[in-house]
Amino acid sequence: MLSNRQEIILRLIIEEYIKTASPVGSKRIQEVMSVDISSATIRNESAFLEEQGFLEKAHTSSGRVPSTKGYRYYVDNLMKKNDIEDVKLQIEEIFQKRGVTIDQVLDQTSKILSELTKLATVVSTSEDIEETRLKRVELVMLSKQSAVVLFILSNGSIENKTINLEAISLEELKISIDLFNDRLTDSKIQEIEFKAKAILPILKEQVKKYEFVLHTFVSALLHTGNTSQLKTSGMKYLLENPEFNDPNKIKSIIEFIEGASPFVWFQTHLKNHSKPAVAIGFETGIGNDDIAVVGTNFPTQNGGKGTLALVGPKRIQYDKVSDLLEWIGHKIEEKFNQGEE
Structure with missing residues (x-):
């Protein structure tokens, strides 16, 4: 002590x-x-x-x-609380704009944060497919030899699968799509494999290549996984820090940022906490002791999770950054609680 x-x-x-x-x-x-x-x-x-x-x-x-x-x-x-009311007022104005979406809020907020702190801002989001459902299946012809089957999901994403019409006739493909739409629409993605087995006898009666259809359709849906997005702002500021003059160090940081998986650290660490988390040096999980990351979680549409993080040298202004991120996290949660997307 x-x-x-x-x-x-x-x-x-x-x-x-x-x-x-x-x-x-x-x-x-x-x-x-x-x-x-x-x-x-x-x-x-x-x-x-x-x-x-x-x-x-x-x-x-x-x-x-x-x-x-x-x-x-x-x-x-x-660490002490930092007076950053002027910055909060700028960001508050973004949240108050009529019709602004969470994505727009995060884009504008990220730019302000990077400019203020001279750090890279990273927004990592992933939608949980647990509640995602199949809305409909559609067919788009590409040529006489191929077509694309589109699987439209309730979270707004679209999965697609290109089908070679030499493997199955166009007529059988249409029958299969109609059957999926009739019997599996509004089914949870996690239930598709089980429910698809129930329609197997009907599919088998009408489609010769029923096994091909079942495997192709079900695989496309099950491999949707979590839909992830990663957006960054202020990468140029990293190069201005003397700690990152070594090209190998800046390369490791860029690789760290471009991979969404490192930010799972925050989603795990912050699972039951409202405070921002801080990873310093080797705590980030990469072989670079000159880096630090401060991040906070926020809810996303359809029960998913997001992380807003600032990345830079270890001499981050932790008090200012932590206070800001904690406040922004609460603001995003409030916006979701108001029923806004």
Whole structure:
């Protein structure tokens, strides 16, 4: 457990480093401290914090920089609420616009967040298919040799399957589609495989290639999975950070952002929590200790989940970012509770 003085010194070093990206020396700490402490005392306390793993010695100067452990202690114990009312007013205006959708809100909010924080903003959403239903099946001819079968789902997505008409006649394909529409419309996707077996005797009587039809249609529907989307803003800001001058580091961050799966971390970690989650350094799950991610979950249409996250160097302004994301998460939830899409 750190003493009150050690916590003050650690907090000041982290906040100075966040602002400047430069190692922080004892002289600078003495200048910004509200109490009168000698430079020697600050050096001794800083040395102790370094020994305990909260700080690291910079190679190029006598100053120190926060470690991942130091950032984590700051986030969990020292972070204060940041006054960001002006930013909230800008975002509040977006939410209040008549007819604005959640997607539009997130797009505009992401740009504001990236511009304010100089970080990349990532919005990752996935719709849960548990309640998704089959609305109808349609046929679109491509040529005399091929056609596309469209499966329209209740969540607005459309799955398609191209059919070679040498494998099945057009007439049999139409019969199969009519049967699916008559017997399986409004069925949950998760029930399709079971219900399809019930219509097998009827299908078998009318369609010679019934096994081909059943396998093709059911597979197309079962492989819909979760419909995921990933949108980013402010990627250019990452390149402005000295931590990411190494091309290999920026490449690993881009790969991290482009893959939706890393953001499952937030969906799992935040499952029963309303507060934003923070992943620092190697906690993100990639081999890059210079990165940090702050994210919050929000509900999406049809029972799905979304994550709004900010990605950047470890010297993120955690207080400002966490406060903003928590507030935005509540605003999105309020909008859904009002019955808006």
